[in-house]
Amino acid sequence: MAATPTNSPAIDGQPTPSTSVWKNRNFLILFLSSLIISLGGRVYELALPLILYNLTHSPVAMGAMRAIELLPNMLLAIFIGVIVDRVRKKSFMQISIALQIVFLVSLFTLIQTGHDQLAFFFVFGFFLMTFNYAYDNVRISIVKNVIPSPLLTSANAKFSLVSTLVYILGPSISGFLFMLSDLHMGLLITASALTFGLIASFLLQMNEAADVRATGSFKQNLIEGWTELRTNKALWTITMFVIFINAIDGLSSAMIPFYAQDTMGLSSSELGMVFSAVGIGGFLASLIVARVRKMFSVGHLLGITMLLMGLSYLTMYFSTNVWMMMLAMFMNGFFGTIQAVCVWSFRQETTPSHLMGRVSGITGSLFKLGIPFTMFGSGLVTEAVGPSYVFLAAACSAGLMFLVYRFQPLWKVKA
Numbered sequence: 001m002a003a004t005p006t007n008s009p010a011i012d013g014q015p016t017p018s019t020s021v022w023k024n025r026n027f028l029i030l031f032l033s034s035l036i037i038s039l040g041g042r043v044y045e046l047a048l049p050l051i052l053y054n055l056t057h058s059p060v061a062m063g064a065m066r067a068i069e070l071l072p073n074m075l076l077a078i079f080i081g082v083i084v085d086r087v088r089k090k091s092f093m094q095i096s097i098a099l100q101i102v103f104l105v106s107l108f109t110l111i112q113t114g115h116d117q118l119a120f121f122f123v124f125g126f127f128l129m130t131f132n133y134a135y136d137n138v139r140i141s142i143v144k145n146v147i148p149s150p151l152l153t154s155a156n157a158k159f160s161l162v163s164t165l166v167y168i169l170g171p172s173i174s175g176f177l178f179m180l181s182d183l184h185m186g187l188l189i190t191a192s193a194l195t196f197g198l199i200a201s202f203l204l205q206m207n208e209a210a211d212v213r214a215t216g217s218f219k220q221n222l223i224e225g226w227t228e229l230r231t232n233k234a235l236w237t238i239t240m241f242v243i244f245i246n247a248i249d250g251l252s253s254a255m256i257p258f259y260a261q262d263t264m265g266l267s268s269s270e271l272g273m274v275f276s277a278v279g280i281g282g283f284l285a286s287l288i289v290a291r292v293r294k295m296f297s298v299g300h301l302l303g304i305t306m307l308l309m310g311l312s313y314l315t316m317y318f319s320t321n322v323w324m325m326m327l328a329m330f331m332n333g334f335f336g337t338i339q340a341v342c343v344w345s346f347r348q349e350t351t352p353s354h355l356m357g358r359v360s361g362i363t364g365s366l367f368k369l370g371i372p373f374t375m376f377g378s379g380l381v382t383e384a385v386g387p388s389y390v391f392l393a394a395a396c397s398a399g400l401m402f403l404v405y406r407f408q409p410l411w412k413v414k415a
Contacts, residue, residue, distance in 0.1 A: 021154045026146040026204055030139065031158055033200035037097075038166045040193020041132070042173055044104070047186030048125070054183065055116055068122050072130040074368055077137070080130075081361020082221045084138045085214040085354060090206050093142065096135040097198045103128050104191040111184045137364070141356040144348045146206060153345040154290040160341050164282035164333070214354065225358025228351065235350055237410045238302060238343055239363050244401055245306060247370030249336070251378045252313050252394040259316075259387040260325060270322045277326040281333030289341045298346045299410040303402060305339035310398025316391040 021027050052061055072080075084092060107124045110116060147155045177186055214221045230236055260266045260274055292301070308331065315328035351359045378390045405411060 021147065021151045021158065024147060024151070024155075026206070027143075027151075027155055027158075029200050029203050030143065030146075031162070033197040034139070034159060035162045035165075036193045036200075037135075037197040038162050039169070039173075040190040042166045042169070043177065043186045043193075044128075044190040046173055047177055047183050047190075048121075050177065051111070051183050051186075052118075052121060055121075056118060061118060065121060065125055068126050069129045070368075070372075071126060072133050074365060074372075076130060077133060077361040077365040078222065078225075078358075079218075079361070080134050080137055081225060081357040081359070081364075082214065082218060084134070084141055084357025084361070085221065085225070087213070089138050089142050089145065089357075090201065090204055093135060093138045094198060094201050096131045096138060097194050097201065099131045100128055100135070101191045101194045101198070103131070104187045104194070108184055108187040108191070111187075133364075137357055137360050140344075140348065140360050141353070142204070142206070144351070144356045145353055146204070149349055152348050153293045153341065156341045156344045156348070157286045157289045160289070160337055161283065161286035164279050164286060164337065168276060168279035168283060214358075221358065225355055225362055228355045229359055229362055232350055234299070234410055234413065235347060235359075235363075237408055238298070238346065239366055241302065241306070241401065241405055242343060242363075242367050243369050244397075245309070245339070246367055247374045248313075248394050248397045248401070249309070249332075250371035251374040251397070252316065252391055255378050255382055255387045255390045256316070256329075258382070259391075263387055264319065264321070264325065266322055266325070273322060274325050274329050277329040278333035281330040281335075282337040283333075285334045285337035286341070289338050292338060293342055293345065297413055298342050299408075299413045301342045302339060303405050303411055305335045305342075306398060306405060307402045308335040309339070310395045310402065313391045313395035313398060317388055317395060 048065070052058075052065055055061075103124050107120065110120055143152070143155060143159075177183060180186065214224070229239070256274075257271065260271050266274065296304070312328050312331035312335065315324060315331065319325040319328055347359065347363060348356070381390050381393060
């Protein structure tokens with residue numbers, strides 16, 4: 001249990017939670033380390049495509065790299081979740097961070113010494129994303145263990161705040177990268193950020209001896225995680241709808257840069273304003289989502305944000321200038337963040353600690369199941385009838401999905 005003020009009374013040998021997540025020592029450690037690691041990760045995300053382009057001048061190679069980086073989440077998330085539930089979480093977090101540092105430094109060394117073959121990028125990129133996902137999964141489990149349940153929504157809102165803040169800072173980070181003498185120096189910057197996170201992880205106060213860790217065979221552990229998800233009918237319903245929510249969002253997001261530049265004729269600076277709007281929306285949503293969660297049930301919030309996300313796609317369809325597109329993106333970031341934080345928090349609140357890794361892994365894989373298909377489909381729709389109809393299709397799909405969701409039992413649950 002997380003450390004709390006010494007004057008707090010104890011219940012069952014555990015300190016009672018403070019009313020503010022900022023007073024939780026473990027949360028502060030996780031928050032600050034996540035902020036630094038996310039900033040370092042953003043440097044890697046922006047630097048790698050530039051390094052690859054300078055090396056190959058091939059958009060195919062860059063696309064292949066992106067596909068390879070998605071594979072660990074889609075193929076290995078379930079198995080990583082089992083491992084997280086079987087081991088000491090703090091140690092696993094440290095190993096995940098340390099291995100990322102090793103791969104980053106190794107890739108930097110290979111480039112520095114002239115061994116910059118494309119195959120190295122593919123192999124190292126795959127393993128970097130594998131251990132990055134492992135870190136994300138175990139962090140979710142640790143948050144479940146060290147943050148009192150009433151504060152989980154607030155904690156997740158703060159972690160979402162980190163993501164949106166780093167997203168907003170993307171243009172500034174890009175400018176910083178162009179100032180480097182060698183772009184691959186960005187790999188060392190990311191490694192340095194991870195080193196900070198590794199050091200900070202030693203400060204976490206966890207009673208891991210009291211953890212209930214998974215035992216038995218790997219297959220049995222997988223079945224237990226799947227059974228837990230299936231018996232949690234509310235979470236299962238949410239998972240099924242999030243698959244379609246993410247697929248619809250993938251349908252539209254793939255075409256936004258193309259539509260903004262080729263159809264609307266926006267300049268690079270205007271395109272930057274459009275993408276900043278989604279970050280600002282997410283940032284503001286992160287500040288209020290804990291209060292919104294107290295006002296509405298998860299069931300209602302999921303449905304309401306589903307409908308409002310559809311409205312954001314419809315606004316994209318009717319956008320004729322940069323200001324309308326910024327409004328659409330702001331709505332998308334704002335309502336999408338509220339939706340995501342509530343889903344993450346509900347998953348943590350309703351999943352036992354010893355099954356958190358497996359349920360996170362299974363749902364994490366399922367959440368992204370439809371994205372590759374809709375991203376591919378958006379290209380076909382664009383070629384056939386034009387990019388604006390991708391947004392119209394996304395809006396109609398969101399509206400139809402809301403109508404189906406409206407008659408689900410979860411909509412009627414008021415808690």
